[in-house]
Amino acid sequence: MSNRIYVFKVFERFWHWSQALLIIALLVTGFEVHGSYKLLGFATAVDTHTTLAWTLVGLWVFAIFWHFTTGEWKQYIPTLQKVDAMVKFYAYGIFTNAPHPFKATTLKKHNPLQRLAYLGVMLFIGPLIWFTGWFYIFHDKWVEWGWDQYLSLEWVAFFHTVAAFMMLIFLIAHVYLTTAGHTPTSHIKAMITGWEETD
Amino acid sequence: MRAKHLLLLTLFAGATAWSALAAANTAPSGAASVEPSPDYPKMTMPPPEVKPPVAKPSKSTADHSKFKELQVDFKSGPEVTAACLKCHTEAAKQVQHTKHWTFEFKNPQTGQMLGKRHIINNFCTSISSNQEFCSACHVGYGWKDNSFDFAAQDKVDCLVCHEKTGTYRKLPGWAGHPVYQDVEFPPHSGKIVKAVDLKAAAQSVAKSGRNNCGACHFFGGGGDAVKHGDIDTSLSNPGKYLDVHMDKDGLNFSCGECHKTSGHEVPGSRYAVTAKDEGGKAHMRGKEDKNPATCQACHTNAPHKHHARLNTHAEKIACQTCHIPEFARGKATKMMWDWSTAGKLDKDGKPFTTKAPNGQVAYDSKKGDFRYEANVIPTYVWFNGTVNYTLADTKLDPSKLVQINRFEGSASDGKSKIWPIKVFSGKQPYDKATNQLLIPHTYGGEGDDTAFWKVFDWNKALEAGMRSVNQNFSGEYGFVSTEMYWPITHMVAPKDDALSCAQCHQPSIGVGRLDGVPGVYMPGRSANKLLDTAGWTFALLTLLGVLGHGAGRIYAAKKQGAKHHE
Numbered sequence: 199m200s201n202r203i204y205v206f207k208v209f210e211r212f213w214h215w216s217q218a219l220l221i222i223a224l225l226v227t228g229f230e231v232h233g234s235y236k237l238l239g240f241a242t243a244v245d246t247h248t249t250l251a252w253t254l255v256g257l258w259v260f261a262i263f264w265h266f267t268t269g270e271w272k273q274y275i276p277t278l279q280k281v282d283a284m285v286k287f288y289a290y291g292i293f294t295n296a297p298h299p300f301k302a303t304t305l306k307k308h309n310p311l312q313r314l315a316y317l318g319v320m321l322f323i324g325p326l327i328w329f330t331g332w333f334y335i336f337h338d339k340w341v342e343w344g345w346d347q348y349l350s351l352e353w354v355a356f357f358h359t360v361a362a363f364m365m366l367i368f369l370i371a372h373v374y375l376t377t378a379g380h381t382p383t384s385h386i387k388a389m390i391t392g393w394e395e396t397d
Numbered sequence: 398m399r400a401k402h403l404l405l406l407t408l409f410a411g412a413t414a415w416s417a418l419a420a421a422n423t424a425p426s427g428a429a430s431v432e433p434s435p436d437y438p439k440m441t442m443p444p445p446e447v448k449p450p451v452a453k454p455s456k457s458t459a460d461h462s463k464f465k466e467l468q469v470d471f472k473s474g475p476e477v478t479a480a481c482l483k484c485h486t487e488a489a490k491q492v493q494h495t496k497h498w499t500f501e502f503k504n505p506q507t508g509q510m511l512g513k514r515h516i517i518n519n520f521c522t523s524i525s526s527n528q529e530f531c532s533a534c535h536v537g538y539g540w541k542d543n544s545f546d547f548a549a550q551d552k553v554d555c556l557v558c559h560e561k562t563g564t565y566r567k568l569p570g571w572a573g574h575p576v577y578q579d580v581e582f583p584p585h586s587g588k589i590v591k592a593v594d595l596k597a598a599a600q601s602v603a604k605s606g607r608n609n610c611g612a613c614h615f616f617g618g619g620g621d622a623v624k625h626g627d628i629d630t631s632l633s634n635p636g637k638y639l640d641v642h643m644d645k646d647g648l649n650f651s652c653g654e655c656h657k658t659s660g661h662e663v664p665g666s667r668y669a670v671t672a673k674d675e676g677g678k679a680h681m682r683g684k685e686d687k688n689p690a691t692c693q694a695c696h697t698n699a700p701h702k703h704h705a706r707l708n709t710h711a712e713k714i715a716c717q718t719c720h721i722p723e724f725a726r727g728k729a730t731k732m733m734w735d736w737s738t739a740g741k742l743d744k745d746g747k748p749f750t751t752k753a754p755n756g757q758v759a760y761d762s763k764k765g766d767f768r769y770e771a772n773v774i775p776t777y778v779w780f781n782g783t784v785n786y787t788l789a790d791t792k793l794d795p796s797k798l799v800q801i802n803r804f805e806g807s808a809s810d811g812k813s814k815i816w817p818i819k820v821f822s823g824k825q826p827y828d829k830a831t832n833q834l835l836i837p838h839t840y841g842g843e844g845d846d847t848a849f850w851k852v853f854d855w856n857k858a859l860e861a862g863m864r865s866v867n868q869n870f871s872g873e874y875g876f877v878s879t880e881m882y883w884p885i886t887h888m889v890a891p892k893d894d895a896l897s898c899a900q901c902h903q904p905s906i907g908v909g910r911l912d913g914v915p916g917v918y919m920p921g922r923s924a925n926k927l928l929d930t931a932g933w934t935f936a937l938l939t940l941l942g943v944l945g946h947g948a949g950r951i952y953a954a955k956k957q958g959a960k961h962h963e
């Protein structure tokens with residue numbers, strides 16, 4: 199019989215799924231703006247991307263606030279403990295039905311690899327996308343604000359796109375790893391219902 | 398009497414050399430006719446508006462038909478001018494200071510002496526030695542050679558810009574005079590151009606309208622729509638589709654509405670263009686230090702009320718770039734003129750013309766090969782308003798394309814905007830010994846035995862042309878490829894027809910409007926290829942990695958399941 203523990207609060211689940219939708223939509227519209235394909239039409243893609251970008255920014259501001267007021271930010275403190283165990287698990291253990299080396303609890307929701315990955319997303323990819331995205335959004339004001347002397351749209355777009363590719367790669371790996379819980383669907387169910395099945 | 402006949406005879410005979418001018422007020426006569434060359438200025442103006450039976454009082458405070466001075470049977474243009482000058486004492490002096498009279502313009506930016514008197518272009522090339530023909534579009538009477546007196550006030554032609562009957566026409570070959578007797582024109586065409594009614598013309602005068610300016614400017618380059626691509630007879634009475642400002646049922650602007658003239662000085666010149674009007678505020682009408690003909694003069698630099706992003710675009714992109722999506726939207730314009738093939742004669746030794754499938758002239762013995770196009774997508778270039786000309790004394794490299802007029806500008810000089818232009822290509826004579834452009838003597842009157850259009854001999858024509866500017870012709874000529882730029886700025890389309898974002902950023906035809914313009918990062922078109930390759934490769938590898946991992950897990954699970962069963 200499996201045990202269940204409550205890992206993800208309502209806000210976290212709301213945050214997670216709305217963020218997931220936003221990021222996927224931002225990827226789709228962003229790469230259209232980038233010129234990779236035609237889907238919505240350029241003008242619509244730009245407008246949608248810009249609106250979604252502001253929405254994501256709003257969501258993050260809210261989420262940061264939430265994490266600090268609830269102390270949940272500690273979930274992301276990096277630890278190297280057991281990182282090797284996690285790596286070994288994904289490399290061999292998972293194929294031999296070895297036990298998952300990490301047990302999620304309400305206090306420790308993420309395994310050490312997740313902690314590192316999410317921290318990377320939040321401390322590196324996120325800010326890179328934000329800052330370059332903001333520079334991009336305010337391109338109309340560069341001349342007025344005197345920024346045009348220091349910035350070039352070419353490089354702003356370049357780093358924004360670098361971050362976008364990293365986000366895409368993260369997304370692919372992340373979606374796959376959600377199936378690598380105690381059962382293939384246990385992580386996903388947890389993020390939907392809040393309850394994670396453990397052994 | 399004798400003298401008059403002689404003059405007439407000369408006029409008739411002189412006329413035999415040219416291609417045809419189909420005329421508005423010509424009536425067919427029984428005379429046998431040669432098919433006129435359709436390329437020549439079809440100066441066919443729409444008929445003047447019919448006056449309503451009970452005339453509304455004119456907006457003007459003066460009715461010129463009531464002036465005694467004008468109730469005279471004038472014999473010549475200069476007589477009319479003398480009458481005008483009795484009241485308008487300063488008018489001729491003013492006109493004599495303008496390019497319309499001097500055909501001369503010293504460019505303050507480059508120091509180059511320009512104007513029709515100095516430039517050699519790649520259409521008819523030069524007016525030198527051909528004034529008798531070309532001065533049909535001079536605001537003067539009698540300029541037929543270098544002896545013309547530019548100080549004579551009665552030689553100023555008031556009527557061509559101010560008369561309103563629509564019947565006053567200056568034919569090429571009359572040195573700027575209208576015809577005072579009925580003449581067959583074009584020669585041998587069987588069509589008669591009636592003698593001008595100078596009294597009616599003089600009494601009709603008013604502010605210049607579209608057809609006054611158009612009498613010359615619609616026909617630049619030798620025919621309707623030939624030269625500019627954005628100025629032709631379709632602007633005489635345009636609908637909104639063609640020109641939002643001149644729309645006859647809408648704003649109904651005259652040319653002068655933008656080219657706000659004062660003291661006969663018409664602002665807004667192609668020789669020194671205001672490529673980037675910094676006017677943050679509208680400087681509409683009356684402020685003398687600015688060019689009133691720019692878009693910004695009325696619309697400011699930030700005219701898009703609901704789309705700030707478009708105003709930012711306008712910092713780098715001329716309004717015309719988006720708002721004149723195509724040129725030659727009224728009539729096909731000439732895009733190419735190759736003089737090197739001119740001079741072929743038919744088996745009877747006569748010049749001939751041929752037509753392209755679109756009905757436009759494709760070849761004319763007098764001029765060579767042409768190409769016309771309609772609804773042309775402009776070329777786009779950075780332009781800061783400075784234009785550098787290849788002049789008569791400029792050394793050129795005949796192995797390269799010679800730019801008759803180079804538009805200066807760049808993404809980084811802070812003075813440029815991206816402008817739409819018409820690029821007119823040609824091939825024209827140059828001197829192989831001096832590597833300079835040559836001036837051909839093309840038009841010749843009675844007894845002329847050097848004009849190209851009479852004798853079809855380049856050596857004679859070039860020798861005579863160069864002699865007219867006191868230069869030697871080495872005797873060795875070749876044809877060099879040239880191109881000339883024309884800023885596109887008229888025929889502003891309705892806003893719904895302006896370029897969409899996608900036409901530059903996501904072109905469905907594969908080529909974006911600004912793809913060739915350097916120095917701008919354009920989302921959708923300027924992606925860094927290296928980054929794209931790296932990014933997509935890593936993403937793909939990640940995908941393959943997780944799929945492989947997943948397959949491994951499924952395989953392992955199956956094997957274990959099988960073990961359990963054993």
Ligand code: HEM
Binds near residue numbers: 220224244
């Ligand atoms: C997961 C999040 C995001 C992804 C994957 C993403 C992706 C992209 C990509 C690929 C482009 C095309 C860049 C180019 O080729 O020029 C782009 C454009 C842009 N992005 Fe993002 N982006 C994201 C978030 C944001 C955020 C948060 C902002 C603002 C704070 C933002 C603002 C912009 C702007 C303004 C543009 C340019 C649109 C235009 O041409 O006006 N993006 N984005």
